Amino acid sequence: MLAAFEIGKRSLLTQQRGLDVTGNNIANVNTPGYTRQEALLKSTDPFLNRGTLIGTGVMSDRIRAYREQFLDKEMRSTIARNSGFEADEKLIQRIETALKEPSDNGIDSAMDSFFKAVEELNSKPDDLARRMNFTAQAQNLAQTFNGVGEELSSLRAQTYQLVDANVQQMNRLLGDIAEMNKAIITVRSNNNDASATYLDKQSQMLEELSKFGDVQISRDENGVADVTMNGTMVVSNINASTISLAQDVNGTTGEVTAKLTIKDRQGNVLGNYTPQTGELASSLKHFNTTLDDRDSSGGFSIWKHIDTLADAFATKVNALAQTGYGLSDTGATPPGRTIFTVPASGTVTARSIAINPALISDPSLVPTSSAANEPGNNDVLRAIGQLVNDAAFVNGQTARSYYALGLTKVANLGADASNGKNVTKLTKDQILTQREAMTGVNIDEEAVNMIKFQRAFEAAARVISTSSEMLQTIVNLGK
Amino acid sequence: MRLTTTSMFSQYATNVNEISSRQARNQIRVFTGKNMVNLGDDPNAVTNIQTFSESISKSENYKRNIQEALDEQSASEGALQGISNSLDEIRQLGVESLQIANQDKLPVLGEKLRKFLTSLVDGANHQYNGVYVFSGTKTTAASLTPTGAETQKLPFEIVQETPTASNPSGLRVTFKGNNDERSVNTGAHATERVSSTAEDAFGTGGTEMFTNVIALYNKLMYKQDGTPRTDNGDFATKADRDNIAGLVKHVTDSYETLNAEIGKLGARTQRFDAMNSQIDEDILRMKEFRSREEDTDVAQAIMEMQKDDLAMSYALKVGSKIMSQSLLDFLR
Incomplete structure (x- = not known):
């Protein structure tokens, strides 16, 4: 009983x-x-x-x-790829904003206005009003280049800050994962069921870590996770290494690149870290290539592309202008006046291109004629006008085609990022649904x-x- | 498949977000009239749009050049026509002076011719839009420097020099401009001249026509020995008449040179008109091509917006129905 x-x-x-x-x-x-x-x-x-x-x-x-280990692994890998594409898309959109494209305020539009002003002046090279318009459009073009150059430079600086912030977050997560391993070991040793909650938190941390880069996880029977990056173990049991960010300056070219290394707790370098996917991989790639004005990797750098165009523009226009005479110039030899100033380095960049200030204060000095005291002579200016058709203006292309090529490359990067983001988002959602089907809570089921x-x-x-x-x-x- | 509360909500949120995002993009497309919101929307279109825009803009520049050239051609043609009329009058005066009835009136005819000479020079100094049209590339007063007996900053000037046996009046028309052509770009690597040079219109050195007229003037006003003719029965000799006939022939040659230049101007104007029409057609065609790549198909965008509106309202309706209920609502 x-x-x-x-x-x-x-x-x-x-x-x-x-x-x-x-x-x-x-x-x-x-x-x-x-x-x-x-x-x-x-x-x-x-x-x-x-x-x-x-x-x-x-x-x-x-x-x-x-818990489903296989789906967790798939999810981490998909998160890394999705975060990388998302970061790519965000940055490309910011590059588009910096370029002010597609709109009527970008470099293409400024080049168009410059050549339009050239042709207007061509019809009446002795007209001061048209000369003033020419100098205004040349100045506008230079300032548009300057604006784009500054924006890209600032974007690069911000990208570096983002890399730095990513590294700090990764280091925090690596530390937290090691701490969580410690907690799991403790509760397991006490045969406590609370380890399920810790494993949940650990899995979430690992997924958060995957946002920044590709990581490999191996777990022991208790669920303690070891984390490996690029073949180097960064979390081993309860010990975490750190990722370190540094700038590498090329002594010859002056190119500045960002480099990641993995260090142990004593500060010894265990290896380099080059993430292939994830937010950090994206930021690093754009800092070291897309936004690197001195890029030597052979990849596509929009900043370098714009700098090359600015340099070609100044060089080509100046070469012709130096053979010309202004309205009041005399003598058998041209004064050698340029339209754009050339810095001491001899290389013009998007940030440094500027109109010759003498032309702003006195537009009659704009060199248009091939002979002195011939105000109706537009030989030099006509040649400048024909530069718009110069198939060898820069890298075997016309100025505007070269610029369009840069835009198309940016557009392709944007399209790749956008497509990649959508595809990986779909995969992520599918894995999430599959995982949820197994591990998620259903209110109706719980009510039963x-x-x-x-x-x-x-x-x-x-x-x-x-x-x-x-x-x-x-x-x-x-x- | 087992459905959980989170997956149901997240799926629902994803779908609603997707519809909202499509609605927003279509709204931007309709409001801006542009199909492309970001460059990445259609990378191929970026190249095409840039190429068409470049071609349109270049064509518009060339069209503007041609239009300005046409205006100057028209002004030059008008000025040359005026000069041609005056020269024809001078030729008529020369022919009249050969008639027996006018043999004692040569100085009177000479005075009339002098006035026409002034109008010839005025015509040659014609300005269009602040530019001396027959002065070559020395188009402004500042570039024209008077020398010797010259006093004015004009391309053509009648100067009074010391009389000589060959030029008893001492009159001479000088030319301070040059015979360089002025041109503008009218296409890729194509230029067209827009000016008539003085030499083309008025003969060798740009002054031959004036020299011929002054020679005729001298013959009407002065006798073989260089003394002035008087109005009271100072009859022309046979030698005078032969000389005058020869000079009228020279003036006629100048007249023909001038008219030939007017003809050339007319032909150039026709060519410019044809180029203008061609460029108009090119611009229209390229704008059409660009529009296909760049502009929103408004009808389609609005239809898609309506479709999404409908999808959204159904999604919200269904969502509010399903999401708000669970087994807990039926437990007492």
Whole structure:
């Protein structure tokens, strides 16, 4: 008779535990990274009574968390690729903003206005108003180049800051993962079920880490994760290495590139880190190539492209202008006046290109004529006007075709990033759905579980109360 | 497949976001009239649009050059026509002076011719839009420097020099400009001259026509020995008449040279007109091509917007119905 009390008590405790787990699942329905848990019930060992095995009730000795290692791995890899494409897309859009394309305020439009002013002046080279318009458009072109150059320079500086911020976040995460490993080891040694919660947090940290770069994870039987990057272990058990960012300056070209190294806790370099996917890979790639004005990697640099165009523009226009005479110039030799100033280095960049200030203050000095004292002579200016058709203006192309080529390359980078982002987002969503199907919480399901445990709890209580009544009846027999 | 609350909500949010994002893009397309919101929307179109824009803009520049050239041609043609008329009058005066009835009136005819000479020079100094059209590349007053007996900063000037046996009046028309052509760009690597040089219009050195007229003037006003004719029966001799006939022939030659230049101007004007029409057609065609790449198909964009509006309202309706209910709503 007294065994029934024990069975009822066990059942009450077990159903209560089941309800606790259900409640925890419901409470975490919206918690990112949470995997649903289940109280595993099993019958307690029976006892032998006069040759018959009698059941002794129920117990819950373990809480199971629904975890799928393969999907976790796929998710990390997809997150890395998706974050990389997202970062690419954001940066390319910022480059488009810097270039002011597509719009009527970019370099193409400024070049167009410059050549238009050249042709207008060609029709009447002695007209001061047209000369002023020419100098204004030349200045506008130079300032548009300057603006784009400054924007790209600033974007590069911001990209470096982003790399730095990414590295700091990665280092924080590496430290946190090592700490989490420590916590998992501790709770496991105490045989505590709370490790499921720590594993959830650890998985979330690993996914957060994957946003920045590709990482390889290996876990032991307790769930302790070792993290490897580029073949170098960065988290080993409870020890974390750090990633270090430094600028590498080429002594010959002056090219500045960013370099990542992995260091142990003592500061010893364990290896270089070159992420292939992820946000950090994207930022690093754009800092070292797309936005590198002195890029020597052979990749496409929009800043270098614009600088090359600015240099070709100044060089070609100046070469012709130096053979010309202004309205008031005399003598058998041209004054050698340029339209754009040339810095001491001899190389003009988008940031440094500027109109010859003498032309602004006195537009009559604009060299248009091939002979002195011939205001109607536009030989030099006509040649400048024909530069728009010069198929060898820069790198075997016309100025505007070369610029269009740069825009197309940016457009292709943008399209690749956008397509890549969409595809990886789709993959990510699919993996998330698959993983959710296995590990996620369903409120309806939990409500059913709640009723199940509630009813079982009520029944167990009834067992106890019925047993009590029976016991009472037996006690009363003796009265 | 097991569906969870999170996956249901996240799927729903993703879908609603996607519709919203499509709506936003279509709105931008309709508002701006441009199909491309970002360069990455269509990399191929970027190259095409840039190529068409470059061609359109170059053609527009050349068209403007041709239009300005046409205006100057028209002004030059008008000025040359005026000079031609005056020269024809001078030729008529020369022919009249050969008639027997006018043999004692040569100085009167000479005075009339002198006035025409002034109008010839005025015509040769014609300005269009502040430019001396027959002065070569020395188009402004500042570039014309008077020397010797010259006093004015004009391309052509009648100067009074010391009379000589060959030029008893001492009159001479000088030319301070040059005979360089002025040209403009009218196409890729193509230039067209827009000016008539003095030499083309007025003969050798740009002054031959004036020299011929002055020679005729001298013959009408002065006798063989260089003394001035008087109005009172100072009859022309046969030698005078032969000389005058020869000079009228020279003036006629100048007249023909001038008219030939007017003809050339007319031909050039026709060519410019043809080029203008061709460029107009090119611009129209290229704008059409660019429009296909660049501009929004408004009808299609609006239809897509309406489709998305419908999808959005159904998504919200269905969402509000499904998302708001769970088993918990039915438990008592």
